[in-house]
Amino acid sequence: MKRGSFWSWLWVIIGTLYFLLPLISTFDFSLRAKKGELSFLAYTRVFTDPNFWATMRFSLLIALFTIFLSIVLIAPTAYWIRLRLPKLRGIVEFISMLPYVIPAIVWVFGAIRTFSGTPFFLTNTLFGTYVLLTTGYVVLSLPFVYRSIDVGLAAIDVKSLTEAAQSLGAGWGTILFKVIFPNLKVAILSSSFLTLAIVIGEYTIASFLVGIKAYGPYMSMIGQNKTYESSSLAIISFLLTWAFMGVIQLLTRGKTSGSSMAGAR
Amino acid sequence: MAFLTLKNVSKVFGNTTAVEDFNLEVEKGEFVSFLGPSGCGKTTTLRMIAGFELPTSGIITLDGEDITYKSPNQRNVGMVFQSYALFPNLTIGQNIGFGLQVRKMPKEEMEKRIDEMLSIVHLEAHKNKYPHQLSGGQQQRIALARALAINPRVLLLDEPLSALDAKIRVELRLEIRRIQQEMGITTIYVTHDQEEALLISDRIVVMSQGLIEQVGTPDKIYNYPSNEFVAQFVGQLNLLPITDVDLENGKCLLAGQEVRFEHTPGRIISESPRLAIRPEELQIGTGEGRNALKGRVESALFLGAVVRLRVDIGGVFLSADFFNERSRTLPHSGDEVVISFPEYSCWVM
Ligand SMILES: Nc1ncnc2c1ncn2[C@@H]1O[C@H](COP(=O)(O)OP(=O)(O)O)[C@@H](O)[C@H]1O
Ligand SMILES: [Mg+2]
Numbered sequence: 001m002k003r004g005s006f007w008s009w010l011w012v013i014i015g016t017l018y019f020l021l022p023l024i025s026t027f028d029f030s031l032r033a034k035k036g037e038l039s040f041l042a043y044t045r046v047f048t049d050p051n052f053w054a055t056m057r058f059s060l061l062i063a064l065f066t067i068f069l070s071i072v073l074i075a076p077t078a079y080w081i082r083l084r085l086p087k088l089r090g091i092v093e094f095i096s097m098l099p100y101v102i103p104a105i106v107w108v109f110g111a112i113r114t115f116s117g118t119p120f121f122l123t124n125t126l127f128g129t130y131v132l133l134t135t136g137y138v139v140l141s142l143p144f145v146y147r148s149i150d151v152g153l154a155a156i157d158v159k160s161l162t163e164a165a166q167s168l169g170a171g172w173g174t175i176l177f178k179v180i181f182p183n184l185k186v187a188i189l190s191s192s193f194l195t196l197a198i199v200i201g202e203y204t205i206a207s208f209l210v211g212i213k214a215y216g217p218y219m220s221m222i223g224q225n226k227t228y229e230s231s232s233l234a235i236i237s238f239l240l241t242w243a244f245m246g247v248i249q250l251l252t253r254g255k256t257s258g259s260s261m262a263g264a265r
Numbered sequence: 266m267a268f269l270t271l272k273n274v275s276k277v278f279g280n281t282t283a284v285e286d287f288n289l290e291v292e293k294g295e296f297v298s299f300l301g302p303s304g305c306g307k308t309t310t311l312r313m314i315a316g317f318e319l320p321t322s323g324i325i326t327l328d329g330e331d332i333t334y335k336s337p338n339q340r341n342v343g344m345v346f347q348s349y350a351l352f353p354n355l356t357i358g359q360n361i362g363f364g365l366q367v368r369k370m371p372k373e374e375m376e377k378r379i380d381e382m383l384s385i386v387h388l389e390a391h392k393n394k395y396p397h398q399l400s401g402g403q404q405q406r407i408a409l410a411r412a413l414a415i416n417p418r419v420l421l422l423d424e425p426l427s428a429l430d431a432k433i434r435v436e437l438r439l440e441i442r443r444i445q446q447e448m449g450i451t452t453i454y455v456t457h458d459q460e461e462a463l464l465i466s467d468r469i470v471v472m473s474q475g476l477i478e479q480v481g482t483p484d485k486i487y488n489y490p491s492n493e494f495v496a497q498f499v500g501q502l503n504l505l506p507i508t509d510v511d512l513e514n515g516k517c518l519l520a521g522q523e524v525r526f527e528h529t530p531g532r533i534i535s536e537s538p539r540l541a542i543r544p545e546e547l548q549i550g551t552g553e554g555r556n557a558l559k560g561r562v563e564s565a566l567f568l569g570a571v572v573r574l575r576v577d578i579g580g581v582f583l584s585a586d587f588f589n590e591r592s593r594t595l596p597h598s599g600d601e602v603v604i605s606f607p608e609y610s611c612w613v614m
Contacts, residue, residue, distance in 0.1 A: 160350035163317055164408075166337040167344040168364030168415060178363075182354040 152187025274323030
């Protein structure tokens with residue numbers, strides 16, 4: 001017993017150090033912008049940089065559109081597949097996994113090639129480029145948005161609930177908004193925050209389509225040019241991501257402690 | 266015309282025929298059960314009445330209206346599922362009110378109706394709880410209340426008690442029957458449990474492999490099964506091989522001993538005829554004008570109210586049920602016994 005707990009503690013400590021040490025040293029480094037003393041100077045510089053706020057706002061906005069688009073697209077689709085096309089589930093799941101194996105760089109080159117000529121001239125206008133960026137992120141977020149919603153659907157008896165609602169006189173709108181979506185609240189919210197975290201930090205697609213307008217490329221540029229600010233940015237981004245993850249944790253915990261029936265309320 | 270009719274209804278899935286040439290007329294206020302083994306097409310038939318499946322051929326009418334292809338949310342048909350299918354995000358009250366809200370019933374009237382339904386199923390205290398806070402039996406009562414709240418033209422129940430434990434099942438089936446009679450609602454009840462079907466139905470439709478085997482009142486089905494399948498599926502039955510069948514005089518030989526039976530003309534007798542008799546028709550000891558068979562007790566099972574004997578009649582085994590009597594000593598295996606029964610209690614098929 002004692003031996004076992006000694007070894008497990010050792011591994012926990014090694015793991016924690018492996019994870020925390022770089023973080024701590026980055027944080028420490030970010031405080032040394034002023035020679036000879038510890039200060040938040042690097043942070044002040046970041047927060048007073050208008051580009052920080054501009055890129056952050058841009059990426060947040062794109063993230064919101066991405067979330068909206070992917071939920072509107074995926075939730076009804078996943079529902080319909082569970083209800084009427086269960087045989088297709090394997091195929092759809094495979095397709096939803098493709099973004100995992102196709103590198104973003106491949107996608108972005110393909111997208112630029114396809115959508116910069118006839119018949120689609122998306123990259124010719126700013127708006128078109130934003131549309132392309134958003135759809136790119138929809139593709140990028142597909143694996144976990146689909147997964148998360150599909151898991152949410154698995155927790156409820158989609159077929160019986162739909163039929164129960166139908167026999168009570170409900171049409172498709174009522175079924176979706178009163179029965180299905182409310183029970184997917186947790187799945188939708190948690191995948192939204194995950195999408196948010198990913199879109200804000202994304203580099204590859206953003207840098208090819210919009211450059212340093214987006215937060216990811218901005219971060220990378222700072223990293224190349226400004227030593228201390230890049231560390232403080234890393235810490236800021238890290239905290240931001242953690243905040244989103246914390247929200248997801250909170251949401252999903254509320255769900256499991258409530259009931260076994262996905263009683264989202 | 267009957268209230269609910271199914272005319273030549275068939276349903277084919279790929280290369281399985283789930284339901285074949287199904288014909289049935291159900292009167293208003295009647296409680297009809299579909300009884301049969303799993304996979305015989307009960308659910309499919311029910312789902313065609315509900316509108317969740319479209320018949321491959323045939324016509325379904327309700328209250329004189331052809332509803333064969335009407336969409337399920339236009340039929341005004343109540344449905345209760347084996348899995349309860351309560352909306353987990355809504356309270357009990359909201360669940361019962363769901364169909365009323367869809368119908369845009371005024372709030373006050375709706376609350377009244379919800380309370381009324383809750384009192385019918387005796388769950389007034391749970392209005393503001395969520396489904397997962399209730400037991401399975403309570404959830405199914407709520408599902409029943411929800412289905413009845415909309416005043417459906419027909420109530421459809423698909424094995425509503427299968428997921429519940431025995432005690433609740435016994436309680437709830439009587440309650441379903443009570444509520445059905447109180448409200449006078451036309452009901453179709455799907456079950457594979459013959460005891461359940463016998464207990465609560467006005468009429469039973471016995472099905473097997475997509476076909477109707479027999480339709481009739483519970484006692485008709487039990488006492489006059491029209492074929493071997495029904496006889497075997499509903500209740501216990503001894504089917505004993507016989508020889509020298511004389512239909513004219515109603516006589517045959519069972520393991521060399523003569524048995525008299527009442528023959529119903531027209532009844533089809535198979536190539537290898539057998540004598541059919543229910544275990545509870547048998548008695549220990551002889552009696553005036555009764556068939557008597559000599560045999561040896563093979564085993565005696567004491568089940569409390571009932572004692573079940575397995576008796577060896579010259580190599581043919583039959584099972585016989587007796588009510589337990591305090592004063593009587595139980596037969597033991599190896600005992601020589603005489604088993605008797607009146608000739609009208611058995612038949613040949
Ligand atoms: N959606 C379906 N697709 C294919 N076959 C089905 C479908 N529904 C039912 N069946 C088949 O039809 C037959 C009858 O099924 P069902 O009506 O569910 O029987 P029961 O309710 O009596 O157990 C079974 O052989 C079943 O496999
Ligand atoms: Mg069934």
